[in-house]
Amino acid sequence: MPQFLFHFAQAHNDFRLPELESIAELLGISLSWPSEFEYRDTARPFMILGLDQEEHARLLARRCILIKAVYEFYAQGSTYEELHGSNRRNQTLWKRYVENTSFRFLVTSSQHKIPQMRQREVIESFAYMGFLGKIDMKNPEIILTCFEEYDDRHGTTRAKHEGDGQFREVFFGRLLEEGSARQLIAKFDVKKRAYFGNTSMEAEISLLMANQTQASPGKLIYDPFIGTGSMSYPTSHFGAFVIGSDIDGRQMRGKQKTPGVIRAANQYGTAARIIDLATFDITRNPWRCGELFDSIVTDPPYGVRAGAKRLGRKKELPDYKKDLCLQHTLNGRPDDQPYIPPTKPYELSHLAADLVLLARYLLKPNGRLVFFLPTVTDEYEEVDIHTMLCEGMEVIANSLQDFGSWGRRLVTIKKTTQGKYSPPTFEPTREETARIPAHRDFREKYFQGFKPKADET
Template sequence: MRYINNMRKMKKYLLWFANENIEFRRPEIDSLLALMNIKMKFLQEPQNSEPFWIVQFESEDDVKKLAERSVSLKMCLELWAYAETTTKLHDILKSYQKSFYESHIATEQSFKIKVETFCKHFTQKEKVEKIEQFNYLPVEGTVKLKDPDVCLQYIEYYGTIPTKVPDEPYYVFFGKWITDGLRQLIQTLSLKSRKFIGNTSMDPELSLLMANQAQIKNGDMVLDPFVGSGSLLIAAAQFGGYVIGTDINYLMLHGKTKPSRIKQKVREINESIKANMEQYKIGHRYLDVLVNDFSCSFWRDDVKFDAIITDPPYGIREATERVGTEKENYIVSEEHLSTHIPSKVEYGISRIYGDLISFSLKHLKLGGRLVCWFPIFRETYTEDGLPSHPCLKLVANSEQVLSKLTSRRLLTFEKIEEPTPGSKINIQNILDFREKYFETREETRSEKRIREAELRNQNRIKYLNKK
């Protein structure tokens, strides 16, 4: 009965999302709702392509708490009315008592009405005409276009296909603006202005989505075992995590790799992951980055992390390597030991993810999350080809399309229990992505020229040998 009463008290809200990374909306919001213990109820089950959800929350504070962490959310409205036509919308608003409006906008408060359209452009004159249609609203405050006390929002939704825009909107919405999402942080963390980046630096929005799906909160210990240029550490630290990273690439961690920016010929002296953290005023949350071969873990058994977020190498734009040698009984003499640089061998994808799952089982706290990318071929993808273990529950699995043939999936695992001796990690069906990628990839023009030149040279040698 208490639950039913709470549902009756819950207000109606419109969550409006940015029209990108669509598959990641639900996992991010679900993760944040669970993290903050917020109750949300759908009044209309959302369609994947639609940029809005119609929902209920118990309080406006809950809406604001969710929005201040979400990078998928563009804005939130307290929804007063919505309909399939503007006429129906106006009829609904006209049916409300004056006391309804007085409870939302006091006489001394300033206000404005803002018009937005989705998938159709209107001139400023046309928008003003739409605003004037609301002149019947019994609102007595003064109109103030800049920084009003209350912002009322009118939205027309014309679908998601720019080439098939209807004459009339599919839905129209009207309500009171509550808050914006955290979209501005994406621009703040832009790679264009970041001090230190690499060829595979993670896009800021995806980095923040990963941190949210990992449910990182203030004081958490967060690890990225394939840290690269540290993009994921920045996102984790933004939400209060104390971050540490490891990588086998000594040159990357010391800022000595070839610059990734086209016009930059040499790296600056102080380019580093630490410099990035200081750039964003989160240096106090940076613990360290360590050169480490992930296949040879050096952590104490009792070291535990609240979250592990990472993008392991696939062997395409970055090498999949581990320390090792194919020589039998290879020993480094003592006189060469101090200057010895270990050789490396191929670190197959199935072994990488097997080690990642094994590490998480051992070093992830109970209830902690592992969030990682996993490359796939779209045509042959099945969930059986993902790494798995009974103690790690797959709570989210979203696709980012890379090409006609390939994509990568963002996997979010939650550790639900400690492993028992003998429990097995399932990596048997993991495809060798690198090998299949180069088998199916179309040749570039330069590669085709090289291959044809080699073939001509081979034919020339055969001809000379015959003579």
């Protein structure tokens, strides 16, 4: 199987492999992972993967947000002697370009700036390749690139070229495609959006979530906590149709006549793919048949800037007040104002478990639920994610965005069953597990500074 060198952006490293696997599955691409575990280290910017054909590498670079570029892989080594030895053994890969191909050599690195003089020395060390074509610095037919990988030295003070040449490993290959999908981060920048709020998801993360849903033309995707629509724009950009709902219709509408979500979708040219927006509580939802959606993607409110709510009251009303509320609901209030039903807090661990139940009912077989779950770093254990699962639902990815004392996990759950299920009842009585998950009562823990109550003064 031909090998290709992938150069990844040094951002959201934990999201890299789940995104790559999701897009490869969507496009029907077979991936051959490196045999040595060291080369699957997501902290490193480079990875060598086997693919059936060159076109597959190009397709991945055009869709994966975290891919900066992809190369036909020629050689690697811990020293240049090793690199050149490997490159000579693989001359069948590059000798077809020797006779009459314009080319350009680049020498670059990660976490380091290489002096121009040494760049020239490195380029001259490849003279044995004997390229006879024209050197073209602007429009070459091929670009040959040599990468030096240095350890991350952020936060340390050093001279300009200190440690030059003390690289961890060096790679060599031919550029196939630069990662064009990363340009979408600027396109969906929240600051440039026609409509956004203080809880709008940042562009790069929303694009990663869209890739986890495997959004593509013809798919139907649902966001049950759509808010200002952050997830609807990238998923509709990739061709999917979107339906959104929220318990607070003001978040979707904004203050103008045209709903804010639609105005922003118009900005991106995808308003025709926003099928509808609805206002309701997911525990009192109007869905009367299941297996409607290919994916569900959402960022549930967890209380830092906006708490989750559901219909109901914290305290039960006396019977005469219940009758009065019922009359107002059916006939309208005497002062001609609409009756607004009361809401109560929706505890995050209950919301997450209910969301999985709803997804099992609404998703087609093999459909995906993609959502963020905040967790307390010191309390988190892998089992916490599994406390919310139900029969027929399986976790296939769990990526951490680390903020120090807490983090939020992008959880991808797949519906693995072909069985049909009745609509969930969202009963308030629940079976309590022996372990309290790290996302239970997250809002209270956040405002306490994640300190145990015993430490409070």
